[in-house]
Amino acid sequence: MPFPDLIQPELGAYRSAVEMPADFAAFWEATIAEARAIGGAVSIVPADTTLKAVEAFDVTFPGFGGHPIKGWLVLPAVRSGRLPLLVQYVGYGGGRGFPHEQLHWAASGYAYFRMDTRGQGSGWSTGATADPVGTTPSIPGVMTKGILDKQDYYYRRVFTDAVRAIDMLVAQEFVDAERIAVCGGSQGGGIALAAAGIDGRIRAVMPDVPFLCDYPRAVQKAGRDPYLEIVRFLAQHRDKKAKVFETLGYFDGVNFARQAKAAALFSVAVMDDVCPPSTVYGAFNAYAGADKSIEEYEFNNHEGGQAFQDRAQMLWLARRFS
Amino acid sequence: MPFPDLIQPELGAYRSAVEMPADFAAFWEATIAEARAIGGAVSIVPADTTLKAVEAFDVTFPGFGGHPIKGWLVLPAVRSGRLPLLVQYVGYGGGRGFPHEQLHWAASGYAYFRMDTRGQGSGWSTGATADPVGTTPSIPGVMTKGILDKQDYYYRRVFTDAVRAIDMLVAQEFVDAERIAVCGGSQGGGIALAAAGIDGRIRAVMPDVPFLCDYPRAVQKAGRDPYLEIVRFLAQHRDKKAKVFETLGYFDGVNFARQAKAAALFSVAVMDDVCPPSTVYGAFNAYAGADKSIEEYEFNNHEGGQAFQDRAQMLWLARRFS
């Protein structure tokens, strides 16, 4: 497949034209405050595994609306003092999976938490978290659930869960609140970017081929789902374009980037037709934090850098948190 | 494409092995009673169209949980006395669309009602009805929404809506309660069959290439969505097969067929890889009513008989309701 989007040098020069809603910060402040006011119970239970070098825990915490959200917490078996924290959010359709997966962060000395995504967890790994909120007419998938009203949009709940996970974790005695990092690939990268844009406690963010950025551009350039869920919705709801993009403005990674201050390591894949590279540069170039860099994978599609990027992240974060 | 399933004479001889839950009838009796007890408001408002030979109305009625369900009602402009009623349910992903579509029933003298399907209405025609109930982890689409609990399964709400639509319509002065028919293609045919299996007021049912029949066979033979949503769910939730099929037993067209008594005109397409023809024969051969027949389209895939079948339905129903 030829390159589906801009290539260098035009790619790096791309600037997103996404508009920032005037009440963007206020919307999110109110949303988080509302969730915190509702509160809810936390449960941290040892998981049943054969693992010895690390310890795994099955966690439940209150997210948006106080709804119970699941996650796996994995700690080094040998530890002392407060640990740096790494929270990972999960890609589209997946769930938290099993605690024995993705052990490289805990094995490197981090308190590692992988958060489930509500209502997903059936596409390529399993989840255990419901989204107890219904929907207006929508296209299969979550991209258009409640898309006609920013208060009702699906990702309002997910991004709130992401911040509430940090609320829960910083309250634990093994976490060093001065060393909080978030990461994720694709949707997980989009959630990480949103969390960094909302929550100032986050010191480092590593969005890997992030999704949920620069929607107006994304729907023009994506060649595959899930951005195309929005296209298919608009293909039927031919009279709803303005409303849809009004809502999406409150959930656009470009706008979160404009607010974020944490150190940032992005990655982008130039052949990516799921998360077109210009949309990633749209967020990266808008990113407000001073300590930012981006790894570029020229000949990769949405798989991006994979283990190469994991290694880059481990080295980059070690330089900042050691 | 070669034939994807059995062909004649094996096809016509196929009998489904689906089990009937002991409390099947009780489950549905309780479900409908619960919905009726909740009740809700009905609204019938003239629609704004250029139509002259027929009159169209925008209808809202209370479905499962009292949730508001939409539909279009179209009546002959010139009418006298009570009319035979034809209720149509809609195929997967679609919605009620516009009142100027599908006018052949009203133009033939029927009170015609096309019911919206909650939460869908974005795939190939537009709907206006929300499904205000959330979901556990599920595959995109509605097939696995709440599939681990029969009380929570999506189609429990939809099939209830289908019966509650008739409750609303028989209360209108223009409807002849002795001449009630239901029809639909694909999912619409599955809903029609469910309605006929639950509601004894229905005198004629015309399931056209019906979906939602003989799930254990369907997941083995279907070559395309939406049955494959269930396959993909089980591909991840590898430990949930028994639970999934326990739930589906309460929603299987074969079981509704075993309870139905209305006159029935089925159709089946022998090259159908969406609703495999054996699953349709599974329901047809189980159908309890004595007046039953089936139109077979040998060289068609899921489009089935289309206008040929519309014509066959109009003639068949005229012979019974004139």
Add this chain to the structure above:
Amino acid sequence: MPFPDLIQPELGAYRSAVEMPADFAAFWEATIAEARAIGGAVSIVPADTTLKAVEAFDVTFPGFGGHPIKGWLVLPAVRSGRLPLLVQYVGYGGGRGFPHEQLHWAASGYAYFRMDTRGQGSGWSTGATADPVGTTPSIPGVMTKGILDKQDYYYRRVFTDAVRAIDMLVAQEFVDAERIAVCGGSQGGGIALAAAGIDGRIRAVMPDVPFLCDYPRAVQKAGRDPYLEIVRFLAQHRDKKAKVFETLGYFDGVNFARQAKAAALFSVAVMDDVCPPSTVYGAFNAYAGADKSIEEYEFNNHEGGQAFQDRAQMLWLARRFS
């Protein structure tokens, strides 16, 4: 799929470079005159249906070469005086189908005629009209039948049939010759545009995602059949490009548009890879009539506006013919 052609604002600014043959008008004048000179018999027979609110007739009339052409005529059952006329031409591969299809025009008070397309009528609906003229070597489909000689090209016959249908209809007592409209989707839109470019009796034309426009551009931008039939023909007949495009100049919707004066309502789909949107704008921007407008469906492929466009057409035409 990303947008396959120009997007706004470049799209709306596109002007076709198609050349107008010097004898274009003369060619069509002579062609129609020749068909009228041959003449032939007209037959209008009541159709056998269950319809009550409308009356349907099976029509045969003489087209190009006096060949018998079929169509369905549908009239409101309750009518008085002369009716406005709406003639619909059919999309590629289809036929006139059944009289109970597409009743919204007759139900809105129009004399409605759906013309069969000679030799097609097997692809997605059935027809009943032969094309009794043979062909030189050609690619499957009709796009290259006789393409090396403008006198022998397939669409010379079809466009003549379209005008001869109006000849037949204006002779009927129920038709108001001052209120003649033509419409059609895709190929039907191309035929409607041709008819409006040839026949000054037509007062309104509604080409919906029209095909058969701006061939030199179309063969560069189309991603799917049937424009690609021409590409495949030229892929073998590598030495025939000049001849092919010389012929096509006499059949290009851009050239018909340059001659047409009727009020016009176009539609275009920006994601259309069958009839690339620039080719539609090529015809629209060239359209000579003063009363012209275009509905744009940004996120649709070749399905275009469907019931949305039907509704728009009904309202637009009602404002001009009431």
Add this chain to the structure above:
Amino acid sequence: MPFPDLIQPELGAYRSAVEMPADFAAFWEATIAEARAIGGAVSIVPADTTLKAVEAFDVTFPGFGGHPIKGWLVLPAVRSGRLPLLVQYVGYGGGRGFPHEQLHWAASGYAYFRMDTRGQGSGWSTGATADPVGTTPSIPGVMTKGILDKQDYYYRRVFTDAVRAIDMLVAQEFVDAERIAVCGGSQGGGIALAAAGIDGRIRAVMPDVPFLCDYPRAVQKAGRDPYLEIVRFLAQHRDKKAKVFETLGYFDGVNFARQAKAAALFSVAVMDDVCPPSTVYGAFNAYAGADKSIEEYEFNNHEGGQAFQDRAQMLWLARRFS
């Protein structure tokens, strides 16, 4: 792709159930007699090439209806006495191409004639022969042209052309009428088989992965065009199955095989999803001639044996004609 049809040993044991029309022989006798009665002019003109070891001629001869049919005749430059004749018919969609193609027969000492197929010659090689006969509604391609009437079916004309080619060639002084062979791949193989079934002058026939055999089986097993043209026709013309197969009975290679007496070398490809191998065995097992054999290519799709089969044919025919 797995094997799309029967495999050995079931494959070799397959017997076709095609019925032989009572007037099959009479139909073809009358058809050929009619064409001969019409007659027409023959033209044999040297072709302009750089070839030296062979001589090429551009030939026109009268086929069905006296229509002019083209072909290339290639003779060894050094020759003496009458030559064995090899007539090749061409695969679906192709034409006679250029005289410098396929020189192995002429280079081996045969008078070689490659006949154009009327109205095709645009799909993968070019032709120069028109089919001046029109068509009723049909699916793109030639498979359904005139299929509702055996007198009007396309292949009635083509098979007649094939026999008339031999009429023309046996009249030439360089042809040895005792050594006439016909061959062809796919459609060409079907035509060769038809010619051998009609014309007793043919002493050897080499149908290579032949098409046009055992239609009732073929439409069930073929995975790709062109047999599927018939399926698509019947998918729309849902009420025409009996008529279609009645016509096809007069054009089925199985029936021609039942009449043929020439020595025969078939080939079959076991993975062929264009011409399913059981349909080839259907013809082979029905073949009446005593000297028959078949080359089987187990792991090939429709490409069959290609140069391996050319070599096998050259050796097989040399043993019979030397």
Add this chain to the structure above:
Amino acid sequence: MPFPDLIQPELGAYRSAVEMPADFAAFWEATIAEARAIGGAVSIVPADTTLKAVEAFDVTFPGFGGHPIKGWLVLPAVRSGRLPLLVQYVGYGGGRGFPHEQLHWAASGYAYFRMDTRGQGSGWSTGATADPVGTTPSIPGVMTKGILDKQDYYYRRVFTDAVRAIDMLVAQEFVDAERIAVCGGSQGGGIALAAAGIDGRIRAVMPDVPFLCDYPRAVQKAGRDPYLEIVRFLAQHRDKKAKVFETLGYFDGVNFARQAKAAALFSVAVMDDVCPPSTVYGAFNAYAGADKSIEEYEFNNHEGGQAFQDRAQMLWLARRFS
């Protein structure tokens, strides 16, 4: 997609008809002896990572022909005494990747070694090991490299590498030679099975959706590469079938299974069209060891059980090696 192969209960009852060459054991005995006689150098160097809970080493050892083969060795950071050993072989096209991947075995207390596959390591993860042996004409991929001579076949070298890896590891002071297990998915499972069939030191083998089993069946049932490399080879080399399958008999997992005695945990996916499930049962049912079981994933394609199977393996092996 429907099930591509047998389903239960036929599936579990399938027995392979693969023949065992008389000199099978002798062939492998000689092959391994030859490699051991050549010998070569071993290098074990600490890898540069951020990992703390485990220690990683970059290993080079002599494989077939003494060629240098790479692998990653990962040990628990906290360890005492000899550790159970788990050797993993890699799937088709992949390489050893990075040491921070797949840490669950080392984190569970095993000495874990992931062996590179010579000449691959470019398809979905990177490798660092050359295959310094050339090839006769072959299809892209390794399946047909040297396939016309069992001495020259590619997998003769790979399977020898697999055994030589164990030679190298049992010589290390941290390995408990009484607790050696091998595993792998797809090609890795095929290699593991071969190793268990050759090397009696192996006490446990866990072939996960194994490849390289029951070739005669596999080439009939596989729907995707890499088995189809063999089909494509035979599609061209139409005269080499006997030779190809003669060679493959020495490399068939069914024959290795007939020789293996280790405890075995297989997995199989019933929708697998890469490694058809009957070929896996072909090996499983032939497996000679008494302690054998199989996990079946009914609704999975070649991805099989993934993390579910990892968990099952960890539990199963812990019960045998603790």
Add this chain to the structure above:
Amino acid sequence: MPFPDLIQPELGAYRSAVEMPADFAAFWEATIAEARAIGGAVSIVPADTTLKAVEAFDVTFPGFGGHPIKGWLVLPAVRSGRLPLLVQYVGYGGGRGFPHEQLHWAASGYAYFRMDTRGQGSGWSTGATADPVGTTPSIPGVMTKGILDKQDYYYRRVFTDAVRAIDMLVAQEFVDAERIAVCGGSQGGGIALAAAGIDGRIRAVMPDVPFLCDYPRAVQKAGRDPYLEIVRFLAQHRDKKAKVFETLGYFDGVNFARQAKAAALFSVAVMDDVCPPSTVYGAFNAYAGADKSIEEYEFNNHEGGQAFQDRAQMLWLARRFS
């Protein structure tokens, strides 16, 4: 499919930016000298065919490293004096096939030699020549075999074979060393261009839709294999881009073109997504010889001009060699 690359007039104006390594000529001089120094045996044996007008020989000659390379030599049966020589190289994946294929050159009076390609000959025709050199990790196919070192790259061996074929042929008494031409399609065209760039004895070169040109552009524009083998290699070996393109500079048709002086007839297909047309113009516009022309096939994909181009070549070469 729309045009995948530049169209006219931009296409013809395209200039490649490929860099010429300073030691390009020296590298090839040394490579050829090394092969000549090794030498090896030549064998020319009559082939067993039925051909009479031409004589065919099975040839083996020493290529790179003295490795035995096969080819078919075909001479006119009637000949006198020294003949012009035409050497053809074969497309990707193919082999020399059979001597009875492609007889138009020998039939036109040329000594015709078709060289096998080492290690290929399994994809669409059969070969008989091994590549006895192994490989580092590589993607299936030959494009990345040894790509990290110019001395080890696969095409170093193939291009040397191409020149060594001419060494062998000019030594034969029937060859006129003043009339040597080379040709080939796709990979064959790339090899022909390389031979013409290395070997001054070649007087005419006819690269038909040549492959192996302008790699940096090709990997950006190709839509299908085999250029994408390089993309997939770099998708995994994310850190090897510089090394890969350093190697490819020594094997780029653009650089060979800059050195070549023979008369040249190129062809290019504007819809070619295997060998993008700009890469062909990149070589053509860089071609140093004064007598150069190019045939352009506007509506063809990689099949290019086929028999049209064969005819053009025969005429073009006859004008130069007669």
